[in-house]
Amino acid sequence: QVRLRESGGGWVQPGDSLRLSCAASGDVFGLGWFRQAPGKEREFVASTRSEGVTERDTDLQDSVKGRFTISRDNAKNTIYLQMNNVQPEDTAIYYCVGDPIHRPYHPRLPEEYYYWGQGTQVTVSS
Helix, strand or coil, X not given: CCCEEEECCEEECCCXXXXXXXXXXXXXXXXXXXXXXXXXXXXXXXXXXXCCCCHHHEEECHHHCCCEEEXXXXXXXXXXXXXXXXXXXXXXXXXEEEECCCCCCCCCCHHHCCEECCCEEEEECC
């Protein structure tokens, strides 16, 4: 069983930057982020495969493209979500997720991810 531990959440103002980290206790092929805002369903944010060094190995939801970047340090089994120019609509609990299956595509459905972290709160407010 792989455990995922998120860190880096907190309160920021609109336009600020924030970096989330997720450390996995073991090697997982696909790692990524979902988020859940109050009263809403969980939604896909970003993902990366174990290669994680080229653009084709990452996937980003359209609403965060140009603002968020996902990266991966395979030596540390850790991924990062760099969040720039955050907005109030980015307020949510952010969950680190893991997919052990070597899929030929980037999964975006919650049920496609076997491992889930406990979540870290991100609040964007002035």
